[in-house]
Amino acid sequence: MHNLDHDLDLVAAYAEGSASRADAALVDEWISTCAECAQEFESQQFAIDSLRLVEPAVLSDIERARLHRGVREAIAEVQLEDSPRARPAPATGRWLKLLTGAAAAVLVLVVTFGVVLPRGGDTTSDDLAFKTTQTSVAAATAAPSATLATNDDTMMAESAADAAGAYSMSAVPPVVQLGELTHEDLATLSAPIENFNAANATPLDQDDRTREAPLPADREAYRQAVEQPLTCTEEGLSLIDGEPIWFGIATIDGQLIELFRSETGLIALEASTCVLVFPTD
Amino acid sequence: MTASRADEDSRLVERFLEGNLQAFNELMAAHEDRVFGLCLRVMRDRELALDAVQETFITVYRKAGKFTGESAFSTWLYRVATNTCYDQLRKIKRHAADPLPESTDPADPHSDAAFTAVELRPDLQRALATLGPEFHKAIVLADMEALPLQQVAEILGVPVGTIKSRVFRARRQLADALRNQNPDAQRRNGDNDA
Numbered sequence: 001m002h003n004l005d006h007d008l009d010l011v012a013a014y015a016e017g018s019a020s021r022a023d024a025a026l027v028d029e030w031i032s033t034c035a036e037c038a039q040e041f042e043s044q045q046f047a048i049d050s051l052r053l054v055e056p057a058v059l060s061d062i063e064r065a066r067l068h069r070g071v072r073e074a075i076a077e078v079q080l081e082d083s084p085r086a087r088p089a090p091a092t093g094r095w096l097k098l099l100t101g102a103a104a105a106v107l108v109l110v111v112t113f114g115v116v117l118p119r120g121g122d123t124t125s126d127d128l129a130f131k132t133t134q135t136s137v138a139a140a141t142a143a144p145s146a147t148l149a150t151n152d153d154t155m156m157a158e159s160a161a162d163a164a165g166a167y168s169m170s171a172v173p174p175v176v177q178l179g180e181l182t183h184e185d186l187a188t189l190s191a192p193i194e195n196f197n198a199a200n201a202t203p204l205d206q207d208d209r210t211r212e213a214p215l216p217a218d219r220e221a222y223r224q225a226v227e228q229p230l231t232c233t234e235e236g237l238s239l240i241d242g243e244p245i246w247f248g249i250a251t252i253d254g255q256l257i258e259l260f261r262s263e264t265g266l267i268a269l270e271a272s273t274c275v276l277v278f279p280t281d
Numbered sequence: 282m283t284a285s286r287a288d289e290d291s292r293l294v295e296r297f298l299e300g301n302l303q304a305f306n307e308l309m310a311a312h313e314d315r316v317f318g319l320c321l322r323v324m325r326d327r328e329l330a331l332d333a334v335q336e337t338f339i340t341v342y343r344k345a346g347k348f349t350g351e352s353a354f355s356t357w358l359y360r361v362a363t364n365t366c367y368d369q370l371r372k373i374k375r376h377a378a379d380p381l382p383e384s385t386d387p388a389d390p391h392s393d394a395a396f397t398a399v400e401l402r403p404d405l406q407r408a409l410a411t412l413g414p415e416f417h418k419a420i421v422l423a424d425m426e427a428l429p430l431q432q433v434a435e436i437l438g439v440p441v442g443t444i445k446s447r448v449f450r451a452r453r454q455l456a457d458a459l460r461n462q463n464p465d466a467q468r469r470n471g472d473n474d475a
Contacts, residue, residue, distance in 0.1 A: 047452035057318035070335040
């Protein structure tokens with residue numbers, strides 16, 4: 001009998017269908033003259049064929065969103081742990097985080113996006129608009145980091161934003177990174193949006209609105225104004241029930257997301273892929 | 282893994298090591314499905330696989346500085362993923378001790394119609410479970426993930442000849458296990474031998 005153990009490559013290649021014509025002829029000869037060789041070849045081919053029937057695994061949108069959220073949260077923890085200025089605060093850390101998340105949500109709403117409400121009249125969904133300038137988006141995207149940061153870290157971020165001419169940082173508490181949201185922020189933002197009123201926003205007068213132009217009236221206008229890659233398609237937008245209203249953009253860990261208001265609250269999609277970022281379950 | 286993908290990975294790793302988190306996100310987006318596929322083959326459960334993928338990318342985030350660039354990033358990544366998956370399997374003592382559930386790899390109920398549940402045939406699951414860890418790793422990487430043998434060898438840190446041998450023997454063992462479960466296959470194979 002032929003010693004197959006010395007010719008694993010040939011037999012395997014033949015079973016895989018990748019053997020050269022000459023090698024295939026050689027293995028064919030072994031198979032025709034050696035029962036054990038034939039059985040070995042059959043085993044190889046049978047296993048390969050069985051395994052090739054397996055479809056490639058793909059993450060579902062929900063799983064992908066969960067994965068991204070989990071990694072982001074873990075990275076935020078790692079960044080805090082690795083920070084040389086990190087101080088242990090076992091008893092108050094959780095509350096600090098919650099409070100900071102709430103503060104970030106309100107401040108992001110009021111200050112970062114510069115919420116603009118029309119003067120007088122009822123506040124309807126169509127009235128909602130956001131003053132989101134190109135420079136603020138660029139600055140936020142260029143400074144990915146955890147939402148929580150030490151004062152010194154945030155001051156550095158503030159300096160970078162100021163250098164970019166993005167916005168005045170004077171009214172911003174030191175623990176908030178402008179334009180950078182976390183999932184906690186989104187969760188906190190969702191409730192106030194449901195009952196949106198002037199108390200949540202800082203109205204700007206018409207002069208301010210003119211001066212801060214272009215004021216995005218809708219998604220397409222914004223996309224054209226700032227040339228951001230808001231490429232989420234209708235299929236992606238169909239994730240949202242009802243008729244979603246474009247709400248603005250933000251970043252999470254440096255990734256651009258689009259925010260929509262729907263009947264069920266706030267929806268966030270990754271701007272280029274339409275993957276649902278929030279809600280995740 | 283194409284050369285352009287490998288080159289792009291190298292650039293992204295470099296940018297990430299310079300502090301660009303977006304580069305890390307891009308690396309993850311480029312490889313997460315493949316890593317998930319690998320972990321799913323090993324863990325045999327979508328939830329466990331998802332946990333393993335998450336742990337893999339967190340490890341990559343923390344230890345990217347240890348990536349020397351001697352191999353492709355994907356090779357290093359799959360090594361991290363493989364080690365993570367088998368470490369987790371050891372921790373939960375699932376691989377050897379627990380019987381396979383009747384229905385593994387459940388479909389995500391939230392997924393759309395186009396999503397493939399990737400359920401393995403139960404007989405194939407059982408046959409794969411009969412393989413030892415080293416054979417299992419080799420056949421998952423080489424035959425199910427269709428990675429080149431050289432890359433499998435680098436991932437598992439053994440000579441390529443060892444991988445060839447393991448894959449060959451793993452297929453033989455897998456075929457035997459499948460035939461034992463499936464009389465038709467046994468008979469068909471016997472007919473071919475005759």
